[in-house]
Amino acid sequence: FDMESDQPIRVNADSARLDDGQGIATYTGDVEMTQGQTNLTADKVVLYRDESGVSRIEATGQPAHYRQPATEGQGETDARALTITWSAAENRVTFEREAVIEQDGNLFRGDVIHYDSAERVVTAEGAADAGEGSGRVEMVIQPRNRTSNSPSNPDRQDTDGSSQSQ
Amino acid sequence: MSAQPLFNRPWVRTLGLAGTIVALFFLLWQSDEPTVPTDAASLRGESEPDGFVVNGLYLSYDETGRLTTRFRSPRIEQFESRSETVMKSPRATLFGEGGNPPWQVQATEGRFLEAEDLVHLTGDVKVIREAEGGRPLTLTTTALTMNNRDRTVYTDEPVALTDAVSLTTATGMKAWIDDRILELDSQVEGRYEPGK
Numbered sequence: 001f002d003m004e005s006d007q008p009i010r011v012n013a014d015s016a017r018l019d020d021g022q023g024i025a026t027y028t029g030d031v032e033m034t035q036g037q038t039n040l041t042a043d044k045v046v047l048y049r050d051e052s053g054v055s056r057i058e059a060t061g062q063p064a065h066y067r068q069p070a071t072e073g074q075g076e077t078d079a080r081a082l083t084i085t086w087s088a089a090e091n092r093v094t095f096e097r098e099a100v101i102e103q104d105g106n107l108f109r110g111d112v113i114h115y116d117s118a119e120r121v122v123t124a125e126g127a128a129d130a131g132e133g134s135g136r137v138e139m140v141i142q143p144r145n146r147t148s149n150s151p152s153n154p155d156r157q158d159t160d161g162s163s164q165s166q
Numbered sequence: 167m168s169a170q171p172l173f174n175r176p177w178v179r180t181l182g183l184a185g186t187i188v189a190l191f192f193l194l195w196q197s198d199e200p201t202v203p204t205d206a207a208s209l210r211g212e213s214e215p216d217g218f219v220v221n222g223l224y225l226s227y228d229e230t231g232r233l234t235t236r237f238r239s240p241r242i243e244q245f246e247s248r249s250e251t252v253m254k255s256p257r258a259t260l261f262g263e264g265g266n267p268p269w270q271v272q273a274t275e276g277r278f279l280e281a282e283d284l285v286h287l288t289g290d291v292k293v294i295r296e297a298e299g300g301r302p303l304t305l306t307t308t309a310l311t312m313n314n315r316d317r318t319v320y321t322d323e324p325v326a327l328t329d330a331v332s333l334t335t336a337t338g339m340k341a342w343i344d345d346r347i348l349e350l351d352s353q354v355e356g357r358y359e360p361g362k
Contacts, residue, residue: 006359008357008358008359009356009357009358010355010356010357010358011334011354011355011356011357011358012354012355012356013354013356014352014353014354015336015349015350015351015352015354016334016336016349016350016354016356017347017348017349017350018327018334018347018348018349018350019346019347020295020303020346020347020348021266021345021346021347025334025356027354027356047358049331049358053331053358053359054358
């Protein structure tokens with residue numbers, strides 16, 4: 001979500017709990033948040049506000065789903081995870097647990113994926129302790145304009161640890 | 167000169183007689199009218215309350231003597247049989263604990279049920295509250311109930327909440343005055359203006 005934009009952030013939910021003292025609003029039940037074409041759906045969304053406005057958004061779902069529309073030169077970003085966190089200070093979205101991001105036909109899968117929504121840079125990490133997640137990062141990157149490579153066998157990279165793509 | 171010669175003149179006696187007849191007629195006409203003064207009856211009003219206060223002020227304290235609620239109304243009527251007090255255009259201030267900013271409450275009409283310590287507000291209900299950072303939070307609805315005992319405010323009606331950066335609407339709500347927490351029951355729609 002773009003805090004510089006003059007487009008409002010709209011939230012719809014079944015119910016809500018507003019803690020006026022802490023500046024926290026918790027929306028539960030079929031929650032949908034939109035700003036222009038950017039869209040987030042989840043079972044529960046916690047919205048933190050400070051003097052300057054919305055500072056942090058935490059969404060949880062089975063999975064929570066985040067979509068950012070295509071812009072010039074960049075395709076749509078479609079991402080899912082059990083937990084999606086957006087921070088205004090870092091202008092970054094973090095996908096945790098069963099995180100999957102699809103962008104321009106490329107696919108990133110990992111336990112933790114950071115997505116810089118301004119620069120559109122994806123950083124994926126495997127889980128530190130391999131107990132819960134697979135501990136591995138998987139990326140499927142579509143070749144650019146190379147006819148020899150059959151689409152059925154795109155470049156596929158499996159790494160353990162972190163990797164970065166633009 | 168004594169008054170005796172004056173009474174011997176015929177026109178004086180006729181005049182006196184006429185005056186007496188008029189006075190008698192006036193007294194007869196007055197006697198079957200009720201003697202209740204008309205301005206008191208109109209002041210009391212058609213609903214004939216047991217007691218009423220014009221431009222009154224109603225204060226409520228907790229057990230430690232701390233002022234918790236202050237109601238002001240141009241007309242307060244009290245009905246003993248129903249233990250009920252009806253207030254026209256009430257303007258209330260609810261004092262939060264621990265120095266929390268107060269809530270200002272206003273409506274077209276308010277009914278205070280003494281037995282349950284409840285206040286029912288109806289008609290253009292507006293609740294204004296200084297929220298965190300001093301941005302006023304305004305809640306509007308058509309009916310609202312305030313429970314003085316557990317310090318809650320609730321309604322089943324549609325509500326709208328506005329402050330400097332957001333507008334939230336919902337149907338049904340409950341708020342805990344001292345904890346500054348508010349729950350919206352259903353059909354919640356929020357709109358935030360980023361960085362406004």
